[in-house]
Amino acid sequence: MEKTYYAPASIGNFSVGFDTLGLALSPVNGELLGDRLAIATAAKHSTKSKLVVAGRYRHQLPTKSQDNLVLRCWTAFRRLVAKPLPELNFTLQKELPVGSGLGSSACSVVVTCYGLNHFFAEPLTTMELLNLMAEIEGGVSGSVHLDNVAPAFLGGMQLMTPSLDEPALKLPWFSHWSVVVSYPGTVINTAMARQVLPATIALPTTVRAAKNLASFVSGLYTENEALALNALEDTIAEPYRQPLIPKLASLREQAHRLGIHHLGISGAGPTLFALCTDDEQARQAQQLFENHYHTNADAMTHHCRVDLSGARLLVSEEAPNAIS
Numbered sequence: 001m002e003k004t005y006y007a008p009a010s011i012g013n014f015s016v017g018f019d020t021l022g023l024a025l026s027p028v029n030g031e032l033l034g035d036r037l038a039i040a041t042a043a044k045h046s047t048k049s050k051l052v053v054a055g056r057y058r059h060q061l062p063t064k065s066q067d068n069l070v071l072r073c074w075t076a077f078r079r080l081v082a083k084p085l086p087e088l089n090f091t092l093q094k095e096l097p098v099g100s101g102l103g104s105s106a107c108s109v110v111v112t113c114y115g116l117n118h119f120f121a122e123p124l125t126t127m128e129l130l131n132l133m134a135e136i137e138g139g140v141s142g143s144v145h146l147d148n149v150a151p152a153f154l155g156g157m158q159l160m161t162p163s164l165d166e167p168a169l170k171l172p173w174f175s176h177w178s179v180v181v182s183y184p185g186t187v188i189n190t191a192m193a194r195q196v197l198p199a200t201i202a203l204p205t206t207v208r209a210a211k212n213l214a215s216f217v218s219g220l221y222t223e224n225e226a227l228a229l230n231a232l233e234d235t236i237a238e239p240y241r242q243p244l245i246p247k248l249a250s251l252r253e254q255a256h257r258l259g260i261h262h263l264g265i266s267g268a269g270p271t272l273f274a275l276c277t278d279d280e281q282a283r284q285a286q287q288l289f290e291n292h293y294h295t296n297a298d299a300m301t302h303h304c305r306v307d308l309s310g311a312r313l314l315v316s317e318e319a320p321n322a323i324s
C-alpha cells in the first residue's frame with residue numbers, strides 16, 4: 001500500500017521581501033501546481049530504497065537517483081530520527097520546472113520531509129521538520145532561506161522572522177487577490193542568481209526596502225489595499241537580476257497599460273508574476289505572458305490563488321507506519 005503527498009509551488013521574495021516573504025500557490029482551475037510523492041514500504045528483504053521519477057519536468061532532474069533531493073532528504077531524515085526504518089519505494093511526480101523561480105527544489109524537499117514524517121507517524125516536531133527542510137534546501141541554493149520552504153510546508157503568505165522559536169508566520173491575505181505566474185521555459189540557477197547580488201546594500205536603499213516591507217505587511221493586517229499595493233517594489237534583488245530577465249521591463253510596461261498593479265520576479269526567476277485584483281486583469285495577464293513570454297515547450301502560465309494548506313496527504317490507504 002502507498003501514501004501520496006503533495007507540496008505546492010511558491011513565489012519567494014514577492015518583490016518586497018527578499019528572503020522574507022513567500023506565497024504558496026493554488027491554480028484557480030483546481031489543478032495542482034507542485035510536486036507529488038508516493039511513498040510505500042519496500043519488499044521485506046529489500047536492501048536499498050528506490051526512486052522512480054515521472055512528471056512533465058522529470059527530464060530536468062539529475063540522472064543519478066542518489067543525487068535527487070528525494071533520496072537526499074530520506075538519508076537526512078533517517079539520520080535525524082536515528083531509529084531503524086524499513087527501505088522505501090518512492091515515486092516522484094515532478095510537475096515543477098527546475099531553476100524556475102517557483103520553488104521547485106523546495107517543493108521536493110518539503111513533500112519528501114513532510115511525507116516521511118507523516119508516513120512514520122510524526123517522529124519529528126514541526127520545528128524539527130522545518131529546520132531539516134531549511135538545511136537541505138540551503139545546501140542546494142547556496143544559503144539558507146525559508147521563503148519557498150515555509151509557504152510550501154505551511155501554506156499561505158509566510159513572513160520570515162528572526163525568531164528561532166517561530167521563524168515563519170502566516171500573514172493575512174486579500175481574498176480577491178490572485179497572481180498569474182509565467183515560466184518562460186528557460187532556467188536561472190538560484191545559487192548563480194544570488195552570486196550577482198552585492199555583499200552590501202546602500203543605506204538609503206535599505207531604508208526604502210524596510211519602509212516597503214513594513215507598509216506591505218501593515219496593509220495586509222489593516223486591510224489597507226492601496227498601502228499594500230503601493231509598497232510592491234523590489235529595491236534589493238531586481239536591480240541586479242534584471243539583466244538575467246531581459247523582457248521584464250517591457251512586460252511590466254505592457255502590464256501597467258492593462259491596469260495590472262504589479263509585475264515582479266518570482267523568487268530568483270525567470271518566472272514572473274502579475275498581482276491581479278480582479279479576474280479581467282488576470283485574463284489580460286495570462287494572455288500577455290502566453291503571447292510574449294513563453295519561449296519553448298517547457299513554458300507554462302497559471303492563474304493562481306493562495307494555497308492556504310501547504311504540504312498535505314493526498315491519498316492514504318492504511319494507518320501510518322509507527323516506528324517500533
Ligand SMILES: Nc1ncnc2c1ncn2[C@@H]1O[C@H](COP(=O)(O)OP(=O)(O)OP(=O)(O)O)[C@@H](O)[C@H]1O
Nearest residue numbers: 068069098099100101102103104105108141189190
Ligand atoms: N527533486 C528535485 N527537484 C528540483 N531540483 C532537484 C531535485 N533533485 C535534485 N535537484 C537539483 O537541485 C538543484 C536545484 O537548483 P535551484 O535551486 O537553482 O533550482 P530550483 O530550486 O528549482 O529553483 P527555484 O527555487 O527558482 O524553482 C538543481 O541542480 C537540480 O538538478
Ligand SMILES: N[C@@H](CCO)C(=O)O
Nearest residue numbers: 012019147194267268
Ligand atoms: N529568496 C531567494 C530564492 C527565492 O526563490 C532568492 O531570491 O535568491
